[in-house]
Amino acid sequence: MLAVRRAAASVARITGVPLQRPKCDKARGMVDNPRFAGQSGTVMTDERERVERILAEVHDDFGMIRVLEVEDYRFLEFGDAIEQSCTFTADPSWLEYDYTRAMLIGALCHEAPESALFLGLGAGTLTQACMKFLPLEDVEVIELRPDVPRLAMEYMGLDDDPRLYIRIGDALDLLDSTEPADLIFVDLYTDVGPGVGHLAWNFLHGCQQRLNAGGWLIINQWATDDGKPLGAALLRGLYHRHYWELPVKEGNVILIVPADLDQTLDIEALSLRAEALTSRLGYSLDSLIKSVRPAT
Known part of the structure; x- marks a missing residue:
């Protein structure tokens, strides 16, 4: 199987820099950046509206930690939308980035x-x-x-x-x-x-x-x-x-x-x-x- 293909839109530096939420399809064949419009908690794409769910949110001495889910992917964030990690829920050993x-x-x-x-x-x-x-x-x-x-x-x-x-x-x-x-x-x-x-x-x-x-x-x-x-x-x-x-x-x-x-x-x-x-x-x-x- 080929490596993950990404859309032409550039992907921001991973770990410690704000990212647009990637959308990863079920086949793990493409990553793009669809979070360009829509209200909070919603990811808009050309295909359909994708719901972003907050699964967990905690606060400690260093700030906020949040886990979000978009379809088959979960994201670990530090602070205000600072993405740290992405997990494909069907296979947590899959390395997305x-x-x-x-x-x-x-x-x-x-x-x-x-x-x-x-x-x-x-x-x-x-x-x-x-x-x-x-x-x-x-x-x-x-x-x-x-x-x-x-x-x-x-x-x-x-x-x-x-x-x-x-x-x-x-x-x-x-x-x-x-x-x-x-x-x-x-x-x-x-x-x-x-x-x-x-x-x-x-x-x-x-x-x-x-x-x-x-x-x-x-x-x-x-x-x-x-x-x-x-x-x-x-x-x-x-x-x-x-x-x-x-x-x-x-x-x-x-x-x-x-x-x-x-x-x-x-x-x-x-x-x-x-x-x-x-x-x-x-x-x-x-x-x-x-x-x-x-x-x-």
């Missing part, structure tokens, strides 16, 4: 990962996909907001998998207490953008140091206007230019960082692992893999 697929590509750089650490949970779609498609035995999650894991399990389809354990707290404070892992994902966004960890030298260095030998650190970084990752100069200095980048259409750059300077990225082996998963994923990762580039 290219940035999550690119992060999965980062995970596939490892031949056989047994452990993963997720710094930031969101709706849990990437976590769910990794548990389904990778041979993981232990999955640790650090999430800042206590209600996020509950909402992810209650509304977004995150499994209460025995391999999964979640701790609540600030990833910058808890990193040193985490178990070393084969894969570490950094996706720490708020309703105003990336958390401070995305530009924190000691934290990002610590993430790399928590990797097992042969492990990979995958960071969801904003892209600047020139297409480089946010904090490119800091990243080049910290990781000695020894990492790879995968830019995606949502306006993010996924960083793929090895555990040490002797470790290289085998694109051919990565492509073979991705190809072997295509039928199970329901989409191809080939076009994204072709966009992998050295550090800029």
Whole structure:
């Protein structure tokens, strides 16, 4: 099956920037941006009126968290329409956006990962996909907001998998207490953008140091206007230019960082692992893999 096709309308940066609500059809074959007219709670399209339902809304020390549903899709929002995640309710492991697929590509750089650490949970779609498609035995999650894991399990389809354990707290404070892992994902966004960890030298260095030998650190970084990752100069200095980048259409750059300077990225082996998963994923990762580039 081909990867998700998107309409010509541009898609805003995912995670931390306001988005128009995408409409995703039942075949998962198209995403467009129909929320251009109509009253609150209604999505207008050329086909028919689509009702947007609020399933849950909670308030905590950091603001509002909301779960909405539009037909077969559910959306996790922080603050005022700041979309964090999209889940296809029939298959919560389906990765709707290219940035999550690119992060999965980062995970596939490892031949056989047994452990993963997720710094930031969101709706849990990437976590769910990794548990389904990778041979993981232990999955640790650090999430800042206590209600996020509950909402992810209650509304977004995150499994209460025995391999999964979640701790609540600030990833910058808890990193040193985490178990070393084969894969570490950094996706720490708020309703105003990336958390401070995305530009924190000691934290990002610590993430790399928590990797097992042969492990990979995958960071969801904003892209600047020139297409480089946010904090490119800091990243080049910290990781000695020894990492790879995968830019995606949502306006993010996924960083793929090895555990040490002797470790290289085998694109051919990565492509073979991705190809072997295509039928199970329901989409191809080939076009994204072709966009992998050295550090800029």
